[in-house]
Amino acid sequence: MKQVPLFIDLHAGRPTARDIARLVKAGGLDALPDAVRRGDDATYQEIQCRSALNRVHGMPFKWTLNPYRGCTHGCHYCFARRYQSQLELDAGDHFASVILVKANIVGQLARELDRPSWAREQVALGTATDPYQPIEGTCRLSRGCLEQLARAATPVGVVTKGPLVVRDRDLLQELSARAQCRVYISVPSVDEDAWRRLEPGTAHPRQRLRAVRELVDAGIDAGVLMAPLVPGITTQPSKIERTLEAIADSGARSVGAMVMHLDAGTRDHFMAFLSREYPELSARYEHLYAAKYAPRDYVGRVQEVVGFLKARHGLPLTVRPGSDAGGAPR
Numbered sequence: 001m002k003q004v005p006l007f008i009d010l011h012a013g014r015p016t017a018r019d020i021a022r023l024v025k026a027g028g029l030d031a032l033p034d035a036v037r038r039g040d041d042a043t044y045q046e047i048q049c050r051s052a053l054n055r056v057h058g059m060p061f062k063w064t065l066n067p068y069r070g071c072t073h074g075c076h077y078c079f080a081r082r083y084q085s086q087l088e089l090d091a092g093d094h095f096a097s098v099i100l101v102k103a104n105i106v107g108q109l110a111r112e113l114d115r116p117s118w119a120r121e122q123v124a125l126g127t128a129t130d131p132y133q134p135i136e137g138t139c140r141l142s143r144g145c146l147e148q149l150a151r152a153a154t155p156v157g158v159v160t161k162g163p164l165v166v167r168d169r170d171l172l173q174e175l176s177a178r179a180q181c182r183v184y185i186s187v188p189s190v191d192e193d194a195w196r197r198l199e200p201g202t203a204h205p206r207q208r209l210r211a212v213r214e215l216v217d218a219g220i221d222a223g224v225l226m227a228p229l230v231p232g233i234t235t236q237p238s239k240i241e242r243t244l245e246a247i248a249d250s251g252a253r254s255v256g257a258m259v260m261h262l263d264a265g266t267r268d269h270f271m272a273f274l275s276r277e278y279p280e281l282s283a284r285y286e287h288l289y290a291a292k293y294a295p296r297d298y299v300g301r302v303q304e305v306v307g308f309l310k311a312r313h314g315l316p317l318t319v320r321p322g323s324d325a326g327g328a329p330r
């Protein structure tokens with residue numbers, strides 16, 4: 001499959017993520033050598049990755065794969081915000097407006113999959129950023145990665161909020177036939193007000209559910225993650241029920257739900273967002289999120305409501321893919 005040329009001379013030496021951290025520390029964003037500002041107001045910088053696959057432990061998958069760093073979807077609860085601070089970028093605005101593009105990831109992945117030691121263990125695409133954020137429409141790196149994974153008959157789980165994933169249904173079908181393939185589309189809530197405020201750069205939730213329908217109709221194992229459920233904003237039973245109703249209509253093969261957690265790095269950003277958008281909730285959040293996770297009994301009560309309403313709408317049992325497009329381990 002022909003790749004659309006990227007923005008920058010492919011033969012120029014690209015910086016690594018470590019170089020980026022050093023450059024930003026020394027000179028701020030102006031020091032990025034090839035940053036390109038696009039119409040979406042985000043700045044894109046190509047980098048070269050030293051490895052494509054990252055080994056993980058304690059998850060249902062063994063490897064993660066992320067063609068981008070940063071995400072223009074800009075969900076305020078995103079736990080991946082903290083990864084930006086490792087690059088001397090801030091976990092607030094820079095997370096959604098400075099995107100690092102791993103321009104060599106497809107070739108690098110091909111080399112890793114060709115190693116005789118590759119054991120075809122489960123790979124999760126989209127664990128620290130959305131692989132189908134808008135720039136993927138131009139760069140096609142996620143598509144290139146899927147091509148390589150299909151060639152190597154490697155099982156894949158994809159997590160996204162981007163309906164663009166439907167573009168790649170041919171590869172997802174091939175992966176389903178050759179190995180195993182699951183797509184999880186994150187739709188925390190169909191509540192319009194919550195969507196606009198919490199996930200400002202994402203596609204409308206109903207558009208995401210249409211993508212689920214298209215994938216299921218194409219024979220792909222596609223499910224929905226209501227992740228994360230945000231206390232006091234999307235956890236009201238009526239909102240949960242409306243969302244589950246819409247999910248049932250989409251034909252989703254599975255539904256998972258997780259209550260938000262607040263990791264260091266995301267916490268400050270989210271609390272500032274909350275005090276701007278939902279000031280009436282700030283004090284309760286200080287109490288509820290005294291630690292990273294909401295108290296177990298609170299989470300249990302929300303899960304009970306979800307379970308009850310899922311049964312009412314004839315939805316399948318909860319999945320726990322261990323990754324999500326928003327706030328759960330990723």
Ligand code: SF4
Pocket residue numbers: 071072073074075077078079080128129130161324325326327
């Ligand atoms: S939750 Fe997912 S879609 Fe939203 S900003 Fe984070 S990586 Fe992007």
